[in-house]
Amino acid sequence: MNGDSPIQTDAIIIGAGPVGLFAVFELGLLDIKSHVIDILDRPGGQCAELYPEKPIYDIPALPIVTGQELTDRLLEQIKPFHPTFHFNERVDSLTRTEDGFELATDGGIRFRAKVVVIAAGGGSFTPKRPPLEGIEGFEGKSVFYAVKRMDEFRGRDVVIVGGGDSALDWTLNLQPIAKSMTLIHRRDEFRAAPDSVKKMRELVASGAMQLRIGQVTQLRGADGQLEGLSVRGQGTEVFDLACDRLLPFFGLTMKLGPIADWGLNLEENLIPVDTEKFQTSEPGIFAIGDINTYPGKLKLILSGFHEAALMAQQAYHIIFPGKRLLFQYTTSSSNLQKKLGVI
Amino acid sequence: MPKITYIDHEGRDFIVDGEVGQTVMETAIKHDVPGIVAECGGACSCATCHVYVDPAWRETTGEPSQMEEDMLDFAFDIRPESRLSCQLRISDAFNGLIVRIPEHQG
Numbered sequence: 001m002n003g004d005s006p007i008q009t010d011a012i013i014i015g016a017g018p019v020g021l022f023a024v025f026e027l028g029l030l031d032i033k034s035h036v037i038d039i040l041d042r043p044g045g046q047c048a049e050l051y052p053e054k055p056i057y058d059i060p061a062l063p064i065v066t067g068q069e070l071t072d073r074l075l076e077q078i079k080p081f082h083p084t085f086h087f088n089e090r091v092d093s094l095t096r097t098e099d100g101f102e103l104a105t106d107g108g109i110r111f112r113a114k115v116v117v118i119a120a121g122g123g124s125f126t127p128k129r130p131p132l133e134g135i136e137g138f139e140g141k142s143v144f145y146a147v148k149r150m151d152e153f154r155g156r157d158v159v160i161v162g163g164g165d166s167a168l169d170w171t172l173n174l175q176p177i178a179k180s181m182t183l184i185h186r187r188d189e190f191r192a193a194p195d196s197v198k199k200m201r202e203l204v205a206s207g208a209m210q211l212r213i214g215q216v217t218q219l220r221g222a223d224g225q226l227e228g229l230s231v232r233g234q235g236t237e238v239f240d241l242a243c244d245r246l247l248p249f250f251g252l253t254m255k256l257g258p259i260a261d262w263g264l265n266l267e268e269n270l271i272p273v274d275t276e277k278f279q280t281s282e283p284g285i286f287a288i289g290d291i292n293t294y295p296g297k298l299k300l301i302l303s304g305f306h307e308a309a310l311m312a313q314q315a316y317h318i319i320f321p322g323k324r325l326l327f328q329y330t331t332s333s334s335n336l337q338k339k340l341g342v343i
Numbered sequence: 344m345p346k347i348t349y350i351d352h353e354g355r356d357f358i359v360d361g362e363v364g365q366t367v368m369e370t371a372i373k374h375d376v377p378g379i380v381a382e383c384g385g386a387c388s389c390a391t392c393h394v395y396v397d398p399a400w401r402e403t404t405g406e407p408s409q410m411e412e413d414m415l416d417f418a419f420d421i422r423p424e425s426r427l428s429c430q431l432r433i434s435d436a437f438n439g440l441i442v443r444i445p446e447h448q449g
Contacts, residue, residue, distance in 0.1 A: 050382075050383045050386060050389060051386040051388055054386045054388075122382070128449045131419055131420075131447035131449070162416065185416075186415075186416065186421050187412075189412075191413045191416060215420065215421060250416075250419070250449060251390070251416075251417040253391070
């Protein structure tokens with residue numbers, strides 16, 4: 001997609017968590033069109049990834065709501081503004097242009113926007129790296145946290161570590177093309193879909209692959225090329241396994257990621273903003289929700305909603321310079337009601 | 344108030360007053376005990392509040408639930424005494440509890 005011309009829009013919102021979603025609403029009421037980019041494969045941010053089923057008790061007027069319900073309700077609320085979502089994309093670069101900003105994602109999508117709203121919460125969800133000595137040196141060469149090209153594993157001695165759907169799905173998908181396949185998990189119980197577990201056990205029974213119970217304690221190899229693993233099994237058992245490809249699946253964690261390289265002032269991985277406009281050290285770049293900091297900051301979803309509303313006011317003045325902004329209520333303004341599609 | 348002892352991977356101990364009804368994770372955060380990350384804030388969905396319960400205390404603290412056992416799959420260096428401290432709710436019986444904090448929370 002590198003050759004394509006960039007997508008033009010008014011505002012880019014980085015992060016599709018509750019605060020990013022509500023920013024679509026507040027900007028939309030002021031006629032500002034948004035594209036929303038998120039590294040996850042669906043909207044909701046931490047609400048969807050960390051606690052979709054957990055009740056939240058401090059959303060005004062919703063005595064109890066789960067993370068998933070809150071996400072669904074926000075999606076419904078912002079429908080009139082037709083935001084465009086770009087999932088599974090991480091914004092890697094952000095540069096200033098003559099009349100705004102240019103952004104590029106790891107997937108090669110480019111955007112041009114007049115304002116950027118960073119609503120990235122705790123940062124990008126990234127795969128957890130097992131604390132094994134020297135693992136960084138093998139990453140991208142023989143240790144991978146996702147399968148981008150299956151050919152990378154063709155004819156290889158592959159070890160997959162984990163007990164969830166990612167681990168089991170890739171065990172089943174790569175087993176036919178791998179030279180050998182070994183699944184390692186710390187216990188003989190799996191969180192993955194029962195059907196995948198059944199298929200895996202059948203492959204083990206037929207001798208097509210191995211299942212070993214244990215935890216990897218050491219990597220062996222040189223120059224990025226993995227040669228084998230040491231594994232602590234059950235009890236006092238310790239064993240070695242030869243392999244040249246490793247896929248560890250230990251879930252996701254949040255890291256600030258490329259935001260750190262955009263030239264913004266940072267304080268302990270948070271972005272300082274003023275409390276009038278929620279603007280960063282760079283005019284036209286805003287930060288709202290858990291990622292920002294200011295005196296008295298509370299990391300609450302409701303604080304992020306408030307911040308989105310004030311941010312939108314300033315974004316309006318950047319996008320429509322010189323235009324007067326009339327303060328209106330959705331209860332009484334026929335202009336706003338038209339935008340919401342209710343009249 | 345039940346006294347809770349946290350020992351970090353370098354052997355330093357932190358003895359703090361726990362409150363009945365609070366979790367061992369919340370108590371650590373409240374008293375700035377290092378090494379407990381609690382990324383998800385106590386929802387049992389991140390496995391970054393992993394502790395090793397002292398063997399003498401395993402009976403008092405009981406066994407992890409199925410959900411906690413599943414979450415422990417996301418932690419590293421799991422041992423039989425591994426627990427997620429957000430799932431350890433303090434009662435009077437916890438007075439004197441000792442937990443060890445792993446070097447890495449992932």
